[in-house]
Amino acid sequence: xxxxxxxxxxxxxSHLVDKLITCGEVTVYDNLSSGRKEFIQHHLSKPNFxxxxxxxxxxxRLQREMPDQDVVFHLAANPDARLGISDTSLDLKQEIxxxxxxxxxxxxxxxxxxxxxxxxxxxxxxxxxxxxxxYGPVLPISLYGAGKLASExxxxxxxxTFDMQCWIYRFANIVGKRGTHGVIFDFIHKxxxxxxxxxxxxxxxxEKPYLSVExxxxxxxxxxxNSDERVNFFNLGCESTTDVSTIAKMxxxxxxxxxxxxxxxxxDRGWPGDVPQVRFNIKKMEKLGWKxxxxxxxxxxxxxxxxxxxxxxxxEVCR
Ligand code: NAD
Numbered sequence: 001x002x003x004x005x006x007x008x009x010x011x012x013x014s015h016l017v018d019k020l021i022t023c024g025e026v027t028v029y030d031n032l033s034s035g036r037k038e039f040i041q042h043h044l045s046k047p048n049f050x051x052x053x054x055x056x057x058x059x060x061r062l063q064r065e066m067p068d069q070d071v072v073f074h075l076a077a078n079p080d081a082r083l084g085i086s087d088t089s090l091d092l093k094q095e096i097x098x099x100x101x102x103x104x105x106x107x108x109x110x111x112x113x114x115x116x117x118x119x120x121x122x123x124x125x126x127x128x129x130x131x132x133x134x135y136g137p138v139l140p141i142s143l144y145g146a147g148k149l150a151s152e153x154x155x156x157x158x159x160x161t162f163d164m165q166c167w168i169y170r171f172a173n174i175v176g177k178r179g180t181h182g183v184i185f186d187f188i189h190k191x192x193x194x195x196x197x198x199x200x201x202x203x204x205x206x207e208k209p210y211l212s213v214e215x216x217x218x219x220x221x222x223x224x225x226n227s228d229e230r231v232n233f234f235n236l237g238c239e240s241t242t243d244v245s246t247i248a249k250m251x252x253x254x255x256x257x258x259x260x261x262x263x264x265x266x267x268d269r270g271w272p273g274d275v276p277q278v279r280f281n282i283k284k285m286e287k288l289g290w291k292x293x294x295x296x297x298x299x300x301x302x303x304x305x306x307x308x309x310x311x312x313x314x315x316e317v318c319r
Contacts, residue, residue: 007076009035084143095147121145142273172237175303176213201270204245237280
């Protein structure tokens with residue numbers, strides 16, 4: 001099989017590539033805006049691996065690089081929901097136009113299968129119950145969530161119009177090795193700069209499901225192998241949750257710090273567009289036979305340990 005992975009040098013994409021390379025040929029298409037070449041360094045000399053450093057907004061280049069592929073995993077995007085506040089065109093370009101370009105390159109090259117990394121943010125702020133995939137109406141409250149929802153619409157429309165097939169995964173918060181953004185990353189960096197106090201956005205009660213990146217990649221591949229509709233769509237997360245104050249305490253503990261003062265910025269959420277209380281219904285994936293290996297708290301704890309190690313290592317290399 002020939003796999004084309006947009007965003008394959010990113011956090012989740014590089015873990016996916018580590019799996020795909022064991023069973024086929026892999027092309028990574030990534031502009032390295034938030035991804036890192038070091039995440040795919042160990043594959044660069046392999047004969048079944050190709051890295052293209054290019055932008056999805058360059059449709060001509062994308063069309064030229066896509067021929068003879070069997071499956072496109074489309075993961076490239078702006079990964080940070082907060083950035084849409086300061087640049088309102090970011091998610092429009094990096095989600096909607098980028099996704100259109102990927103679909104158009106697939107159509108013109110006759111590539112029929114797409115796997116897409118969507119997000120639970122498409123549901124918006126909803127009653128605090130685990131939401132199934134058919135919950136509606138879906139009304140996102142962030143530009144990031146709107147970009148994901150619009151991308152889902154483009155993907156399903158292309159599938160129906162041009163005889164393509166898709167697997168759409170609405171991710172929970174994904175955490176683990178090679179994490180480059182998100183609450184754990186922020187806390188570790190803040191505490192490295194000032195081990196005496198930690199600024200926490202909101203009131204610390206924000207509570208969400210955190211899924212380990214290993215479970216995320218296994219889930220994507222499992223769902224693909226075990227469902228065969230034209231449009232397949234799943235929540236990919238875990239049912240348990242972790243609140244922000246608990247994450248802060250775990251980071252402090254794992255960094256071996258004492259008497260750290262928590263300074264809450266206040267309010268029920270981290271930023272406008274943040275959904276403070278999230279629950280995931282994963283029964284559709286469970287029905288296929290998939291379950292996450294790690295609970296939310298376990299996934300967070302493991303990610304903290306990995307990321308502390310990585311951050312310390314990278315600082316030692318820089319010295
Ligand atoms: P990431 O930033 O590590 O990965 C995104 C990759 O896409 C990066 O390597 C980046 O360089 C690349 N990229 C971005 N714009 C590009 C462009 N225009 N052209 C080519 N490459 C481009 O983020 P991630 O956390 O690995 O996220 C992967 C996907 O999963 C994203 O679509 C993200 O929205 C989605 N997602 C992530 C989470 C999470 O918790 N990490 C949750 C829900 C959804």
